[in-house]
Amino acid sequence: MTTYRQRVESALDTWLPMTTIQPIHLHEAMRYSVFNGGKRVRPLLVYLTGAALNVNPISLDAPASAVELIHAYSLVHDDLPAMDDDDLRRGKPTCHKAFDEATAILAGDALQTLAFYVLSHDKNLQNSDKRRLEMIETLALASGSRGMAGGQAIDMESVGRSLNVAELENMHIHKTGALIRASVKMGALACNVIEVNQLEKLDHYAKCIGLAFQIQDDILDVESSTTVLGKAQGADIAHNKVTYPSLLGLNQAKQMAQELITDAITSLSDFDQKADPLRWIAEYIIKRQY
Numbered sequence: 001m002t003t004y005r006q007r008v009e010s011a012l013d014t015w016l017p018m019t020t021i022q023p024i025h026l027h028e029a030m031r032y033s034v035f036n037g038g039k040r041v042r043p044l045l046v047y048l049t050g051a052a053l054n055v056n057p058i059s060l061d062a063p064a065s066a067v068e069l070i071h072a073y074s075l076v077h078d079d080l081p082a083m084d085d086d087d088l089r090r091g092k093p094t095c096h097k098a099f100d101e102a103t104a105i106l107a108g109d110a111l112q113t114l115a116f117y118v119l120s121h122d123k124n125l126q127n128s129d130k131r132r133l134e135m136i137e138t139l140a141l142a143s144g145s146r147g148m149a150g151g152q153a154i155d156m157e158s159v160g161r162s163l164n165v166a167e168l169e170n171m172h173i174h175k176t177g178a179l180i181r182a183s184v185k186m187g188a189l190a191c192n193v194i195e196v197n198q199l200e201k202l203d204h205y206a207k208c209i210g211l212a213f214q215i216q217d218d219i220l221d222v223e224s225s226t227t228v229l230g231k232a233q234g235a236d237i238a239h240n241k242v243t244y245p246s247l248l249g250l251n252q253a254k255q256m257a258q259e260l261i262t263d264a265i266t267s268l269s270d271f272d273q274k275a276d277p278l279r280w281i282a283e284y285i286i287k288r289q290y
Helices: 002-015 024-034 041-052 061-078 101-121 129-143 148-158 165-189 196-223 244-248 250-266 273-287
Strands: none
Touching (some): 024 061, 024 101, 041 061, 041 196, 061 148, 061 165, 129 148, 148 165, 165 196, 165 244, 196 244, 244 250
């Protein structure tokens, strides 16, 4: 994990404009938002999926960087006063607090577009143009109205409303799950030869861990603290949001997360020991404390 984190951060440092380049204030905000900590789970999934399929890591740097740039942009915008109105992210002031609201909006916009520039321009991506386009398509769909942005819209429309489990699951399959599924799929697409059956099983794995990731976030919002989380604990309750613990109860939410992880690991049964890190990160997702 440390090796891959260092690898993606080195790649991100290369792609992000330096703070000596105009507009300096905007580039400072972009770098602040990307290099303010974070688990780098999505890039890790790109690298680990590729490793399970014997992909050279040099072909994974672009999709790993791109998905993290999209994730960083989404957090900057989610934290804005018009969205979740959060003051802390990873224990530090959110982008609009550290800079200003207008700069935060522009930083998010610029991070999003940079992601697609990386995918379209990285000369080290050792795949056909068709595969490169498939990666761009995958990330675009996962980020837009049929993915992450759509999930955020559903989330905002659901504040103060009663949701059932199916509606809550649909929201998070889009809001959180879409980008996690895209991470795994892009790692798989970096493999020049992959069977449809393999791709389907990896996608099922990603769907399961994506939902489990959100359930664990909901659980931590109840059980953890602001200091450990690096963001305001109890924010979901304060914003009157429906969560898995509020709908199912804490114990049943934990049980559901564990069942999803078991299902995810089972879907990798046809993969050999090279997929063990994918199995490990699935367990990590529901054992993490922040």
